[in-house]
Amino acid sequence: xxxxxxxxxxxxxxxxxxxxxxxxxxxxxxxxxxxxxxxxxxxxxxxxxxxxxxxxxxxxxxxxxxxxxxxxxxxxxxxxxxxxxxxxxxxxxxxxxxxxxxxxxxxxxxxxxxxxxxxxxxxxxxxxxxxxxxxxxxxxxxxxxxxxxxxxxxxxxxxxxxxxxxxxxxxxxxxxxxxxxxxxxxxxxxxxxxxxxxxxxxxxxxxxxxxxxxxxxxxxxxxxxxxxxxxxxxxxxxxxxxxxxxxxxxxxxxxxxxxxxxxxxxxxxxxxxxxxxxxx
Amino acid sequence: xxxxxxxxxxxxxxxxxxxxxxxxxxxxxxxxxxxxxxxxxxxxxxxxxxxxxxxxxxxxxxxxxxxxxxxxxxxxxxxxxxxxxxxxxxxxxxxxxxxxxxxxxxxxxxxxxxxxxxxxxxxxxxxxxxxxxxxxxxxxxxxxxxxxxxxxxxxxxxxxxxxxxxxxxxxxxxxxxxxxxxxxxxxxxxxxxxxxxxxxxxxxxxxxxxxxxxxxxxxxxxx
Amino acid sequence: xxxxxxxxxxxxxxxxxxxxxxxxxxxxxxxxxxxxxxxxxxxxxxxxxxxxxxxxxxxxxxxxxxxxxxxxxxxxxxxxxxxxxxxxxxxxxxxxxxxxxxxxxxxxxxxxxxxxxxxxxxxxxxxxxxxxxxxxxxxxxxxxxxxxxxxxxxxxxxxxxxxxxxxxxxxxxxxxxxxxxxxxxxxxxxxxxxxxxxxxxxxxxxxxxxxxxxxxxxxxxxxxxxxxxxxxxxxxxxxxxxxxxxxxxxxxxxxxxxxxxxxxxxxxxxxxxxxxxxxxxxxxxxxxxxxxx
Numbered sequence: 001x002x003x004x005x006x007x008x009x010x011x012x013x014x015x016x017x018x019x020x021x022x023x024x025x026x027x028x029x030x031x032x033x034x035x036x037x038x039x040x041x042x043x044x045x046x047x048x049x050x051x052x053x054x055x056x057x058x059x060x061x062x063x064x065x066x067x068x069x070x071x072x073x074x075x076x077x078x079x080x081x082x083x084x085x086x087x088x089x090x091x092x093x094x095x096x097x098x099x100x101x102x103x104x105x106x107x108x109x110x111x112x113x114x115x116x117x118x119x120x121x122x123x124x125x126x127x128x129x130x131x132x133x134x135x136x137x138x139x140x141x142x143x144x145x146x147x148x149x150x151x152x153x154x155x156x157x158x159x160x161x162x163x164x165x166x167x168x169x170x171x172x173x174x175x176x177x178x179x180x181x182x183x184x185x186x187x188x189x190x191x192x193x194x195x196x197x198x199x200x201x202x203x204x205x206x207x208x209x210x211x212x213x214x215x216x217x218x219x220x221x222x223x224x225x226x227x228x229x230x231x232x233x234x235x236x237x238x239x240x241x242x243x244x245x246x247x248x249x250x251x252x253x254x255x256x257x258x259x260x261x262x263x264x265x266x267x268x269x270x271x272x273x274x275x276x277x278x279x280x
Numbered sequence: 281x282x283x284x285x286x287x288x289x290x291x292x293x294x295x296x297x298x299x300x301x302x303x304x305x306x307x308x309x310x311x312x313x314x315x316x317x318x319x320x321x322x323x324x325x326x327x328x329x330x331x332x333x334x335x336x337x338x339x340x341x342x343x344x345x346x347x348x349x350x351x352x353x354x355x356x357x358x359x360x361x362x363x364x365x366x367x368x369x370x371x372x373x374x375x376x377x378x379x380x381x382x383x384x385x386x387x388x389x390x391x392x393x394x395x396x397x398x399x400x401x402x403x404x405x406x407x408x409x410x411x412x413x414x415x416x417x418x419x420x421x422x423x424x425x426x427x428x429x430x431x432x433x434x435x436x437x438x439x440x441x442x443x444x445x446x447x448x449x450x451x452x453x454x455x456x457x458x459x460x461x462x463x464x465x466x467x468x469x470x471x472x473x474x475x476x477x478x479x480x481x482x483x484x485x486x487x488x489x490x491x492x493x494x495x496x497x498x499x500x501x502x503x
Numbered sequence: 504x505x506x507x508x509x510x511x512x513x514x515x516x517x518x519x520x521x522x523x524x525x526x527x528x529x530x531x532x533x534x535x536x537x538x539x540x541x542x543x544x545x546x547x548x549x550x551x552x553x554x555x556x557x558x559x560x561x562x563x564x565x566x567x568x569x570x571x572x573x574x575x576x577x578x579x580x581x582x583x584x585x586x587x588x589x590x591x592x593x594x595x596x597x598x599x600x601x602x603x604x605x606x607x608x609x610x611x612x613x614x615x616x617x618x619x620x621x622x623x624x625x626x627x628x629x630x631x632x633x634x635x636x637x638x639x640x641x642x643x644x645x646x647x648x649x650x651x652x653x654x655x656x657x658x659x660x661x662x663x664x665x666x667x668x669x670x671x672x673x674x675x676x677x678x679x680x681x682x683x684x685x686x687x688x689x690x691x692x693x694x695x696x697x698x699x700x701x702x703x704x705x706x707x708x709x710x711x712x713x714x715x716x717x718x719x720x721x722x723x724x725x726x727x728x729x730x731x732x733x734x735x736x737x738x739x740x741x742x743x744x745x746x747x748x749x750x751x752x753x754x755x756x757x758x759x760x761x762x763x764x765x766x767x768x769x770x771x772x773x774x775x776x777x778x779x780x781x782x783x784x785x786x787x788x789x790x791x792x793x794x795x796x
Contacts, residue, residue, distance in 0.1 A: 010411045077685060082610070105687040113685035121702045131696070134687040140529040181682065186688060231352055263354050264489025277283035 005058060025052035028192060028222040034088035036078060039239055043069045045121075045250035047088075051192070051240050052274025056223045056260065060230055062279065065243045066251020067226045075111035075223060076104050087269075092192070096195035109136070112190035117196040118177030120169030120184070125161050127206055128169045128180055132188035147187050155183035156213050179213065186217075193217065195225040199232065211236040215273050230275060234263045242271045286351050290360065293343050294419065295347075297364050300336050301415040303373045304378070305408050307333070308474060310406035311381030315467055316397050318390075321475035323382035330379040337372035341365055347384060356488070363488040367418065368415040370477045370484075374411070376476075377470040378492030394450055403439045403471040406432065420487065422498045429478060430496035443468045463485050504653060517587070546772065553769030556762050562770075566732050566748075569757050576767050578734045579748040584651050586728055586744055587718050590656035595710060598661050602668035602696045618669075627660035631725025632658050641727060649742035652728030656717040663716065667709025671702040704786040711782035715775040721746040747769045747777075 027050040036044035044066040045133055049056050051074075059067040072078040076097060090097050097107045109132075112278045120128050130138075138144060148165065152158040157179040161172070169180050178198060185193055195214075199207040214223055214236055227233050233240050240262040242255045255262065255271045266272045273279055309325055314322040347353060353361050368427040410432050417425035447461040481494055487493055511689035560575050567574030601617055608614040641647055675698050683693040697707070724730070727742040730751060736742075745767055752764035 007576070075685065077681065080684065105689065108687040110687055113681075115676055115678045115682060115685075117676075119676065121681040121682065121697050122678065131688075135686065135688050135692065163667070184682075184686065212475060230354065234354065266355055272355050276353070276357045277286070 001162040025055055028053035030091040032089050032276050034073060039083040042250040044251050045246060045254045049256055050254055051222060051224055052239060053222050054218060055238040056236060057062035057239045059235045059241045059243060061243035065245050068196055071196055071224060071226045074111055074194055075108050086150050109188050110183035110190055111192040111194060113194045114181050114185055114198045117183050117201050118174055120177050120180050124166045125180060127186045128184050131184060133251050146230055151183040151187040154186050155179045157183055173255040174208055178202060178210060191255045192222040198229055222228055234259060244270055289347060291321055293364055296340055297368055298415055298419060303333060305411045306376045307375050307378035308404055308408050311378040312401050314382055314385045318385055323385035326382035327379050330375055333375040337368045340368040359488045359491060363484040367484050369479050370480050374474050374477050379475050380468055380470045384463055387461050391460060394457055394464055399439050400468055403436055406435055407471055409473045410478045413480055414485060417485045421489040422488045423489040426482040427495040430482035433475045433479045436472055440468055442482050489499050549769045549772055553765035554590035556766035561766060565734060576748055579743040579745045582742040583744040585712060586652040590660055591655035593657035594660035594664060594713055598664035599668055602665045602672060602741045606669045606672035615754055621662040621665050629720055630722035632725040637672060637726040646739040646741045647727060647730055650738045652724055655723035655726055655727045656720060659720060660713045660717050662711040664709050669706030672698055675701045704790060707782055708785055715778055719746050719771060722748050749783060
């Protein structure tokens with residue numbers, strides 16, 4: 001996609017932000033002309049995207065279109081891949097997270113992440129939640145107790161586990177484990193929470209619980225969720241970005257706009273074809 | 281290509297709607313014919329046929345619900361199914377107006393017509409043509425054509441006004457004609473309502489094609 | 504009719520399949536049996552030969568000269584504990600840290616080098632390792648010592664413990680590591696606080712197997728710890744160990760000492776077996792507690 005085209009897309013998205021979603025939204029994270037390379041292979045090409053503050057932004061697209069890769073550039077998890085390279089920039093509150101003097105640890109504390117498969121640590125529920133705060137130097141028992149309760153309540157898990165905080169996180173069901181991971185991410189009080197297909201390993205009821213939870217978190221956190229479940233994006237997000245592979249198999253942003261609009265009346269033919277399942 | 285099955289079901293549903301549309305279009309012509317020729321047998325047949333049209337409408341409605349519930353259509357698919365549903369309802373109402381024409385014929389019995397029918401068949405022709413055109417626009421997802429259909433509703437409204445004034449003149453000259461005049465006015469009124477419903481269909485065509493909800497030909501207050 | 508035919512045909516195939524299945528099952532069963540026969544045989548034989556010499560004195564007394572009845576192996580028992588213990592203190596931290604590095608950086612030159620050298624090292628005959636420890640520790644000190652024995656055993660222990668740990672770390676799901684990094688943990692905190700605990704069961708097993716392996720090493724002991732008929736806990740002095748004691752007793756011409764060799768062998772085997780069972784119980788208990796399975 002040309003820069004012009006992407007520029008047009010996001011200007012339109014911005015414009016519709018203001019018209020479609022009555023209270024004007026501010027930009028929390030700004031992705032500008034982002035390219036991501038695995039070695040010589042360009043996995044994400046020229047993506048520009050504004051992530052609105054305290055809203056749920058869904059990234060949809062077919063497998064391998066670079067949506068997870070894009071998500072991982074938002075908290076520099078992409079750095080972990082050997083030979084990976086980032087061009088362009090990602091701003092968090094107008095500050096580049098790729099600037100040379102930026103500490104990755106700070107970025108990841110402000111931009112938390114929840115993964116596809118629940119990944120509680122082989123520790124107790126309590127120790128799972130306090131893992132992040134302890135890294136930050138919180139050591140007083142009373143402080144940690146308060147954080148555990150607050151985070152587990154925020155993750156809608158407190159009532160289910162308050163009697164067994166010192167049992168293993170593995171003793172929980174898949175859905176509970178995922179909410180534990182959300183609680184663990186919230187414990188360091190991030191501003192943005194990235195979710196990489198957080199419900200793809202869960203049954204429908206557990207999935208709805210996660211979506212409900214996202215909706216509650218929306219008041220305090222900016223959420224970016226990658227999902228290949230379009231219904232989930234339609235149900236649970238305020239804004240939707242559709243990504244697709246270009247001819248060189250690099251992921252590009254095709255369309256970004258209010259979810260209601262993307263799912264009833266997308267502007268790009270590619271989006272329409274994907275959403276209605278007439279792909280290819 | 282993925283979703284061929286769903287695509288097939290949607291195409292089939294669209295076909296059923298177009299069939300229903302042609303059937304409905306026919307009832308308008310038959311209604312006015314029955315009025316012109318005072319054919320009570322034909323009028324009875326139109327009234328009887330309305331039950332069949334209702335049945336088809338409910339069948340289409342049910343299939344729409346099933347597709348929505350089981351296939352979670354989105355974007356243009358969603359708009360198309362919703363439009364099919366709403367157009368089917370409009371068509372059923374149009375057929376009800378045709379049925380009203382039949383009932384007028386039976387109600388009139390052997391009473392002679394107040395005046396030779398000129399404008400009423402004209403109205404019927406235009407509505408039939410509009411209906412045909414709107415269904416064509418729907419099957420082609422042609423928003424411009426849908427909008428053009430809506431614009432033609434003005435012709436219907438003008439004819440209706442003309443008939444209204446004409447009948448009023450008859451009644452003023454001879455108040456005893458009021459009963460016969462009202463019968464014709466009622467027939468014209470039904471045709472005028474058919475025009476409005478076709479305008480609604482035109483709006484659905486535009487929505488299905490573009491996703492825009494526009495209200496066209498807002499009723500002007502009668503002059 | 505045709506259905507009946509095909510049913511009959513499938514019944515023949517079913518019989519054939521069942522026969523092959525039974526045959527293969529018997530073969531694998533037989534092979535398993537052959538594999539465990541030596542173990543059972545050794546345990547039974549050593550228990551019969553060595554068991555009858557066991558007494559409380561055997562564990563608490565020093566060796567007696569030839570012909571003097573009684574006497575025990577307390578010096579070798581304590582000696583083995585000391586030598587193996589010190590070897591563990593040297594080898595386990597090195598192995599774990601190196602394994603963390605190799606598991607994390609399998610493709611860097613250093614990672615490749617470490618892996619290659621451990622492979623080579625695990626193929627080096629233990630007697631050569633003994634000579635190496637002799638050159639490294641014994642020569643400068645000018646006398647045999649327990650420490651030299653520990654160094655030799657530590658060198659032998661590193662490769663298996665390192666490789667097992669590496670494999671166990673690789674089995675830890677990648678997203679556990681990512682989960683920790685995403686919370687802002689540094690690489691080494693992630694390794695120590697998340698990866699090691701997650702892989703602990705396997706690592707403990709690896710360490711236990713490593714201990715079991717070196718506890719029975721004889722050849723390197725001859726150049727290093729040397730042996731000592733007296734009770735010694737001084738690391739800088741020669742010290743007796745179980746395998747070296749077995750060796751000395753077994754090659755002696757005395758009937759009496761042969762019996763003691765069997766009894767010592769029994770103690771060694773029992774200790775190794777006991778260690779293995781303890782390791783299994785430990786991991787089983789931990790797994791149950793954390794429901795890691």
